[in-house]
Amino acid sequence: MTALLTLHDHVSGFKERITDTWLTPRGVTFSEGFAVAAMMKCLDVDLIIESGTAYGGSTEMVAQMCPEIPIITIDTFTLYEDSEEYVRDRLKDYTNVKIVQGNSFEEIERILNYLPPHIKKIGVFIDGPKGEPALILAHSLSQDKRVKVLAMHDMKHTSPHAPACMALWPHATFWDAGKQNIYNDIKREIDNHMLELNKKLTGPTPSSLNRDDGQGNLQAAMAELSNGSYGLMITPLNVEGYERPRATIEYEEHTRPGFMPAYTISRILVEQEPNALTVYHYSDCQVVFPDGTSPSGSVEHLNVGRQLHVEK
Numbered sequence: 001m002t003a004l005l006t007l008h009d010h011v012s013g014f015k016e017r018i019t020d021t022w023l024t025p026r027g028v029t030f031s032e033g034f035a036v037a038a039m040m041k042c043l044d045v046d047l048i049i050e051s052g053t054a055y056g057g058s059t060e061m062v063a064q065m066c067p068e069i070p071i072i073t074i075d076t077f078t079l080y081e082d083s084e085e086y087v088r089d090r091l092k093d094y095t096n097v098k099i100v101q102g103n104s105f106e107e108i109e110r111i112l113n114y115l116p117p118h119i120k121k122i123g124v125f126i127d128g129p130k131g132e133p134a135l136i137l138a139h140s141l142s143q144d145k146r147v148k149v150l151a152m153h154d155m156k157h158t159s160p161h162a163p164a165c166m167a168l169w170p171h172a173t174f175w176d177a178g179k180q181n182i183y184n185d186i187k188r189e190i191d192n193h194m195l196e197l198n199k200k201l202t203g204p205t206p207s208s209l210n211r212d213d214g215q216g217n218l219q220a221a222m223a224e225l226s227n228g229s230y231g232l233m234i235t236p237l238n239v240e241g242y243e244r245p246r247a248t249i250e251y252e253e254h255t256r257p258g259f260m261p262a263y264t265i266s267r268i269l270v271e272q273e274p275n276a277l278t279v280y281h282y283s284d285c286q287v288v289f290p291d292g293t294s295p296s297g298s299v300e301h302l303n304v305g306r307q308l309h310v311e312k
C-alpha cells in the first residue's frame with residue numbers, strides 16, 4: 001500500500017466529527033461514508049462530485065469529514081419525491097455543499113466543462129444511477145484526467161459487474177469483500193464504534209425519515225447486511241502507480257417519451273496489454289429508467305440472470 005492510501009490516518013477524525021449515529025433511508029453505512037471521504041482526503045481532491053443525493057446521508061457524512069472541500073451533489077429528485085425538500089433543509093448549513101437538480105449524465109459533463117483551472121483534482125462518488133448506467137457514467141468520467149477518485153455504491157464484489165470493474169480499474173477495492181478488503185480492519189473498527197454508540201441510545205428500529213422513529217435502524221441494518229456493506233467499489237485513478245488500461249464500453253441508449261434515457265451495455269473491451277483485448281459480453285439486459293421503472297419489470301430485476309463471459 002502506498003502513502004497515497006493511508007485511510008487509517010482518517011479514522012480518529014471520523015470518530016471525532018461523525019457523532020450522529022442516525023442513518024437515513026436509502027443511504028450509505030457509516031464505514032462506507034468513511035471510505036468515500038477518507039479516499040477524497042488521501043488524494044487531496046479540490047472538488048467532490050456526488051451523483052445520487054436522495055435524502056443526503058452520504059452527502060452529510062462527507063461534508064462533515066471534508067468541510068474544506070467543495071461538494072456538488074446531483075439528483076434528479078424524481079425517484080423519491082419528498083427527497084429534494086428534505087435534503088435542501090438538511091444540508092442548508094453546510095456552506096461547502098451545492099445541490100444540483102438534474103440528470104448526472106448531462107450535469108457532470110456541464111460541470112467538468114466549466115470548472116476553473118485551479119480545480120485540478122476531482123473525486124467522484126456515484127450512488128445513482130446504479131448497475132450498467134453507473135458503469136457507463138463512471139467509465140466516461142474516468143477518461144477525464146482530473147478525476148483522481150472514483151467510487152460506486154451498491155457495487156458488491158459478487159456483482160456480475162465486479163469482473164468488469166476490476167478490468168477497467170485494476171486498483172479497485174470492494175468494501176463488502178470481507179477479508180479481501182484491504183481496509184477490513186478499519187471498516188470493522190468504524191462499524192463497531194458506531195454500533196456501540198447507537199446501542200447506548202436505543203434498540204433496533206425500522207428505517208425512517210423521522211429521526212425518533214429511525215434512530216435504531218443502524219442496528220437493524222448492520223444485522224441484516226452481509227459483511228456490513230451494501231457494496232462499494234472505490235479506486236484511485238489517473239494517479240502515478242494507479243494506472244488503468246485503455247477501454248471502451250459499447251452500449252445502447254433507450255428512450256421513452258417524458259423520461260430520461262436508460263442505458264444497457266452490450267460489450268466492454270479492455271486492452272489488458274498491447275495487442276490483447278479482453279471482451280466482456282453483457283447479455284439478458286434489463287432496461288431501467290432513472291425513476292426505477294422499466295418497460296418490462298422493476299429495478300429489482302436488474303442483475304437477474306446476467307452472465308459475463310470473458311474472451312481472450
Ligand SMILES: C[S@@+](CC[C@H](N)C(=O)[O-])C[C@H]1O[C@@H](n2cnc3c(N)ncnc32)[C@H](O)[C@@H]1O
Nearest residue numbers: 027028052054057058075076079104127128129
Ligand atoms: C440510493 S439513492 C442515494 C442515497 C444517498 N447517496 C445516501 O447515501 O443517502 C440513489 C439516488 O440516485 C438518484 N439518481 C438515479 N439516477 C440518477 C441520474 N441519472 N442522475 C442523478 N441522480 C440519479 C435517484 O433519484 C436517487 O435519489
